[in-house]
Amino acid sequence: MLAERGVRATFFVVGSGVEQYPDVVRDIVANGHELANHSWSHKDMTKMSAEQVRAELLDTEAIVQSIVPTATTRPFFRAPFGYVNETVQRVAGEEGFYIVDWTIDSLDWLEGIRPDEVRWTVARGLRPGAIIVQHGSSEASLAALPEILDLLAQEGYEAVTLSELLQP
Template sequence: MMSRAALVSAFCLLLIVTGCGQAGTGPDPAAAPPTPAPAPSTPPAPAASPSPTRSTPPAPVRARPTGLPAGLRKTTGVREVALTFDDGPDPKYTPTVLDQLREAKVKATFCVIGKRAERYPELVARIAREGHQLCNHSWDHDMDLGRRPKAAIRADMRRTSAAIRAAVPDAKVPFYRQPGGRWNAEVVAVAKQLGMRSLHWTVDPQDWAKPTAPTIAKRIKKAARPGAVVLLHDGGGDRAPTVAACPRVILDLKTRYGITKLR
């Protein structure tokens, strides 16, 4: 049997060995402290998308001009107003209009269609004989005449003036009026080259749309001012309302302003 002293020594040795094993598994006091886990951060903003590649900008679209070109005659230049009649001559309506003007002792301007002047030369002759002004209104009222080549515009105007002068050999044709008022600089220039001034208007009662005679007269009375050029029609369709309105229109304008022939 071990003595008491030997037992104590063996027990002490066991404690030493056990303590060393526990010290190897524990934390090392001399080691650096553990790095703390990083705190959650704000998610990074998404990268900006790349700018699109710039291409050559498209050519600007030119707006169609809405104003009237320079060089148009739109007033009489005096206090008196002017009556103008388009799209004739017409064998049914033009003689009646001429009778009304003669009775009222006033003169007007007749913007005649070339092919109608060719067909009714006796009416063109009467217009001139009774002292009214003649105006070239194109050969067949081509609303797109201004879009034609200059040579075509010139040929149209010349043909119309020739038809007028065939009826009245010494006729003066100082004015040209564009169908539908669809003016452009080319039309004005060609008319000027042919010795004609481009004639527009300031009062349009839209009698071509066939309103009633009282409506035509009312519109003219409301819109007329000193020096106005009034647009009416003696041809190109049913002009009975226009003819019926004329006596009232003539009396009103003659009383308020006077009526003159364009020169």
């Protein structure tokens, strides 16, 4: 759907999901999208040791590169649930990652949420430079995506990757 509209996005991938669905990562890269790191296990990393945090990041990077050798999840990392502490910040930085959160939570992870609710949630938070978090596993989010893309265009916004958004 994104490719049909000429839209590129950043996909934060969970390493265990990449391992389970390698073709999804191949498709993301083949369609010109950007990958970013979302940990290996999608667990609260603030409860992990520095070594465990490092493994979460590096194992995800390794599985991505084993599937698409030219791909990387660097330089962006989003911690599961947005939970970050000093250890997560330090280790992410040591491994070459910038921690990126979101400015709009589409709430598409809520059980029973409808596509119109996802669209409304995104619409009310739109501002220049907004970073929208949506989940590919959410049927409501996927159903709302065409209307969200239409809304962005109507409001004069352009959907871009994080690298494009954050370039100096």
